[in-house]
Amino acid sequence: xxxxxxxxxxxxxxARRGVLSWITTTDHKRIGILYMTxxxxxxxxxxxxAMLMRAQLAQPNQSIITAHQYAQLFTLHGTVMxxxxxxxxxxGLANFxxxxxxxxxxxxxxxxxxxxxWIFLIGALTVMSGAAxxxxxxxxxxxxxxxxxxxKISSGLGQDLWIIGLLMxxxxxxxxxxxxxxxxFIYRAPxxxxxxxxxxxxxxxATSLLVLMAFPSLAADLSMLLIDRHLGGHFFDxxxxxxxxxxxxxxxxxxxxxxxxxxxxxxxxxxxxxxxFSRKPVFGYTGMVLSAxxxxxxxMGVWAHHMFTTGAVSDPFxxxxxxxxxxxxxxxxxxxxxxxWRGSITFQTPMLFAIGFLLNFLDGGITGVMVxxxxxxxxxxxxxxxxxxxxxxxxxxxxxxxxxxxxxxFPKVFGVKLNEVWGKxxxxxxxxxxxxxxxxxxxxxxxxxxxxxxxxxxLPGWGLLNSLATLGAAIMAVGVILFIVNxxxxxxxxxxxxxxxxxxxxxxxxxxxxxxPNNFDWLPPIRSERPVFDLHHPELAKTGR
Amino acid sequence: xxxxxxxxxxxxxxxxxIAIAYWFSAHEITxxxxxxxxxxxxxxxxxxxxxxxxxxxxxxxxxxxxxxxxAGERVGVFTVRxxxxxxxxxxxxxxxxxxxxxxxxAIGAFVVVLTLIGMLIRESR
Amino acid sequence: MHLDWTVFTxxxxxxxxxxxxxxxxxxxxxxxRGDALPPQFRRNVPIEIVTTVIPLIMVVLLFILSYxxxxxxxxxxxxxxxxxxVVGFRWSWQFSYPGTDVRVAGTPQRGPEMVIPLNxxxxxxxxxxxxxxxxxxxxxxxxxxxIAGMNNAFDWHPERLGSFPxxxxxxxxxxxxxxxxxxxxxxxxxxxxxxxxQRSRSTAYRKTxx
Numbered sequence: 001x002x003x004x005x006x007x008x009x010x011x012x013x014x015a016r017r018g019v020l021s022w023i024t025t026t027d028h029k030r031i032g033i034l035y036m037t038x039x040x041x042x043x044x045x046x047x048x049x050a051m052l053m054r055a056q057l058a059q060p061n062q063s064i065i066t067a068h069q070y071a072q073l074f075t076l077h078g079t080v081m082x083x084x085x086x087x088x089x090x091x092g093l094a095n096f097x098x099x100x101x102x103x104x105x106x107x108x109x110x111x112x113x114x115x116x117x118w119i120f121l122i123g124a125l126t127v128m129s130g131a132a133x134x135x136x137x138x139x140x141x142x143x144x145x146x147x148x149x150x151x152k153i154s155s156g157l158g159q160d161l162w163i164i165g166l167l168m169x170x171x172x173x174x175x176x177x178x179x180x181x182x183x184x185f186i187y188r189a190p191x192x193x194x195x196x197x198x199x200x201x202x203x204x205x206a207t208s209l210l211v212l213m214a215f216p217s218l219a220a221d222l223s224m225l226l227i228d229r230h231l232g233g234h235f236f237d238x239x240x241x242x243x244x245x246x247x248x249x250x251x252x253x254x255x256x257x258x259x260x261x262x263x264x265x266x267x268x269x270x271x272x273x274x275x276x277f278s279r280k281p282v283f284g285y286t287g288m289v290l291s292a293x294x295x296x297x298x299x300m301g302v303w304a305h306h307m308f309t310t311g312a313v314s315d316p317f318x319x320x321x322x323x324x325x326x327x328x329x330x331x332x333x334x335x336x337x338x339x340x341w342r343g344s345i346t347f348q349t350p351m352l353f354a355i356g357f358l359l360n361f362l363d364g365g366i367t368g369v370m371v372x373x374x375x376x377x378x379x380x381x382x383x384x385x386x387x388x389x390x391x392x393x394x395x396x397x398x399x400x401x402x403x404x405x406x407x408x409x410f411p412k413v414f415g416v417k418l419n420e421v422w423g424k425x426x427x428x429x430x431x432x433x434x435x436x437x438x439x440x441x442x443x444x445x446x447x448x449x450x451x452x453x454x455x456x457x458x459l460p461g462w463g464l465l466n467s468l469a470t471l472g473a474a475i476m477a478v479g480v481i482l483f484i485v486n487x488x489x490x491x492x493x494x495x496x497x498x499x500x501x502x503x504x505x506x507x508x509x510x511x512x513x514x515x516x517p518n519n520f521d522w523l524p525p526i527r528s529e530r531p532v533f534d535l536h537h538p539e540l541a542k543t544g545r
Numbered sequence: 546x547x548x549x550x551x552x553x554x555x556x557x558x559x560x561x562x563i564a565i566a567y568w569f570s571a572h573e574i575t576x577x578x579x580x581x582x583x584x585x586x587x588x589x590x591x592x593x594x595x596x597x598x599x600x601x602x603x604x605x606x607x608x609x610x611x612x613x614x615x616a617g618e619r620v621g622v623f624t625v626r627x628x629x630x631x632x633x634x635x636x637x638x639x640x641x642x643x644x645x646x647x648x649x650x651a652i653g654a655f656v657v658v659l660t661l662i663g664m665l666i667r668e669s670r
Numbered sequence: 671m672h673l674d675w676t677v678f679t680x681x682x683x684x685x686x687x688x689x690x691x692x693x694x695x696x697x698x699x700x701x702x703r704g705d706a707l708p709p710q711f712r713r714n715v716p717i718e719i720v721t722t723v724i725p726l727i728m729v730v731l732l733f734i735l736s737y738x739x740x741x742x743x744x745x746x747x748x749x750x751x752x753x754x755x756v757v758g759f760r761w762s763w764q765f766s767y768p769g770t771d772v773r774v775a776g777t778p779q780r781g782p783e784m785v786i787p788l789n790x791x792x793x794x795x796x797x798x799x800x801x802x803x804x805x806x807x808x809x810x811x812x813x814x815x816x817i818a819g820m821n822n823a824f825d826w827h828p829e830r831l832g833s834f835p836x837x838x839x840x841x842x843x844x845x846x847x848x849x850x851x852x853x854x855x856x857x858x859x860x861x862x863x864x865x866x867x868q869r870s871r872s873t874a875y876r877k878t879x880x
Contacts, residue, residue, distance in 0.1 A: 024626045067844040102605070106623040111630045111665060118634030126638070141841050147818065148801040148842060164641045171637070185549045188605025190615050194548045196608075209556060212590075213583050226645060238819025244802055245817065249575045279702070281712050297556065300583065301563045304576065309804060310815045311822040314571030316737055323729045323736075327722065333689060334721035340696035344708040347701075358693050366682040369729075373736035375674040375743055379811035382804060382839040448808030450839040453847035517625075523612055540710060 035092025078142030103189025123168025130158030200268030283338030349423030360396025385445025429479030436472030560584025
């Protein structure tokens with residue numbers, strides 16, 4: 001049976017104006033917009049911190065900023081990028097997309113949804129407020145190892161504000177996951193069986209499960225740190241029978257799944273983009289789903305690969321499981337390649353960023369396999385080799401997918417299409433700039449430069465490589481500025497956008513751009529994982545599963 | 546709701562299995578407890594869903610369901626706008642800040658949190 | 671150690687070349703020409719099996735190599751020739767040679783020097799008296815944590831003479847960047863001479879003001 005599409009007038013769902021309407025909104029689309037724009041705002045803040053650090057490191061023995069300022073910068077850069085940009089952007093995008101992709105009118109718990117946004121915002125501001133207090137913001141790194149973060153050595157308010165802010169972020173993420181899981185379990189439209197939901201939604205299911213398993217460990221660890229700091233606890237104090245290693249166990253039991261929380265949603269983004277711009281269904285749908293859960297599950301068992309040099313854990317167990325994670329990740333790569341294989345590929349900006357993601361994440365994934373081997377980690381750990389590895393997967397990976405997502409779904413979210421030419425220039429700046437920044441760092445690490453140093457001696461090659469990295473960062477900043485200009489100019493120009501500007505496959509492209517308040521005025525029949533594709537190509541519509 | 550039970554049950558089984566594998570290969574108590582308790586917690590979720598949603602027959606789970614079949618069905622209460630979430634966020638934030646810095650603030654904030662949760666419940670009746 | 675690095679690096683480069691090539695190839699060959707839809711295939715079970723099994727085999731082999739190398743590196747000799755106790759503190763290191771009263775401590779401005787003999791096994795016992803530090807000698811491709819309340823023991827069997835810089839690799843506070851030291855490998859005879867010289871002048875570490 002086929003349904004003829006009646007043209008849907010673009011009913012602006014953002015029609016109700018005023019700050020109050022945003023403060024009291026429970027509409028998942030608005031909450032998604034709040035999350036994403038706030039996250040991007042924090043990206044700019046953490047990005048400027050990075051620029052300051054790169055300026056300080058451009059040449060050996062500089063003192064543009066002091067050691068104390070540098071310590072606050074690298075702590076906040078990491079904390080903000082991870083907790084207040086990469087993860088919230090994904091959660092915001094999922095907030096916007098999940099109900100649309102499964103044909104639901106909203107999330108299962110709309111008011112809880114709103115609560116999670118506001119508590120996240122307040123948590124972020126709490127962490128940042130440390131910069132204004134006596135002693136400055138937290139300056140013990142984004143993992144705040146005890147005893148360094150204990151009350152004896154870090155007695156300032158900044159550390160406490162950091163802990164409290166992260167506890168708020170934990171509450172936010174855990175409640176969001178419950179919302180996502182319930183929504184996907186219960187509110188799928190007729191015909192939208194679990195094996196027909198888009199890959200992005202599947203990745204969000206796996207991500208939500210990970211959040212539920214991982215964040216409680218962080219909350220426990222931070223609470224124990226607070227008890228040690230203010231209530232006379234000795235969890236991490238060896239003099240009283242405690243152990244600094246315990247802090248690390250609890251932290252990394254959260255910390256490693258956290259990095260998969262930071263990448264799984266973006267695997268989903270990249271999948272949607274590659275399918276659309278190759279004009280083919282995803283290759284190996286089942287494999288994509290199973291590998292997402294394999295990655296999620298295995299990621300709970302690798303945490304102590306961050307502790308290989310402590311001498312307190314069984315390195316072989318963690319090396320084995322860490323190496324094993326490469327297999328489901330590889331499956332995803334081959335499935336993306338299979339999707340593009342014999343496709344009909346076009347190179348609009350979202351696709352360019354997706355391709356950049358593939359190449360960058362491949363690089364980061366390979367160096368990840370390297371440091372999964374303890375003998376290699378014995379040299380590379382906490383050197384610039386490691387800094388480069390994780391920036392390749394989070395920066396080259398997640399960040400590029402974030403750009404892809406913005407260019408891809410901006411028309412759907414705002415009813416405005418971003419300029420393609422400037423988008424492509426932005427991509428070139430980001431790709432060239434990113435690789436110029438981080439590739440030299442592999443060599444710096446191997447040569448012996450540790451991380452978190454605010455300056456370094458004038459050893460052969462160190463100055464040149466660092467200067468290249470700073471230059472690359474500047475180019476990336478130019479790309480970001482171009483992006484901002486693109487957004488402003490495109491919003492000003494405001495050419496109307498059809499329901500489906502790219503030829504998408506999933507349900508969000510069956511409604512107006514932006515969608516009406518109740519998401520759908522009508523729904524096409526759902527008989528495969530590509531209901532909108534089936535609508536436009538009924539002769540090719542897949543039947544069964 | 547089969548998917549919910551399946552997801553949590555398989556994750557719980559995985560958690561327990563890897564805890565056992567970890568104990569026998571590493572003999573390290575912290576990691577074993579973390580993994581094992583994780584498996585246990587997930588099984589709580591699985592059991593809850595199993596018992597609570599035993600009778601659920603979701604239209605979304607039937608591959609050949611049509612939109613007409615679920616037309617007019619009451620899906621749930623979707624509030625369009627509410628002033629309580631924002632207030633609750635502020636109250637929870639003050640509760641946490643008070644818990645560290647100022648006990649009276651924490652107690653006061655706790656009372657406010659309970660009140661606001663009550664208002665939220667009342668709103669959805 | 672070098673074997674591990676070499677194998678993993680070459681394997682990594684090979685994987686990058688192959689997979690990267692597979693990524694780029696469709697972009698060059700299957701660009702959109704016209705409106706016709708490409709073949710809408712969704713799976714190919716033999717290929718999916720191959721792309722699961724081959725990486726699995728590679729990973730198992732890499733693990734075996736890694737395990738063997740790590741076992742060799744972490745092997746503790748039953749009777750080392752020399753023992754050095756290393757203590758990390760904010761912000762330098764103290765090296766002491768038990769059985770003698772030789773003790774060398776450094777400052778951030780002037781890192782301490784550890785002297786050890788060539789071709790003999792030196793046991794290092796590593797700990798901290800305050801926060802976590804990490805004892806790293808890049809030339810030896812090796813680092814280990816200095817954690818309060820824990821003793822980390824490892825052996826070095828240096829096969830090259832020379833002076834090798836070392837740094838702290840765990841952020842430990844404001845002077846972390848300056849927590850450097852040196853390891854000097856000398857002939858066994860020179861080592862004995864150095865020990866005798868040191869006995870006459872040893873400096874205990876002073877807690878630097880924080």
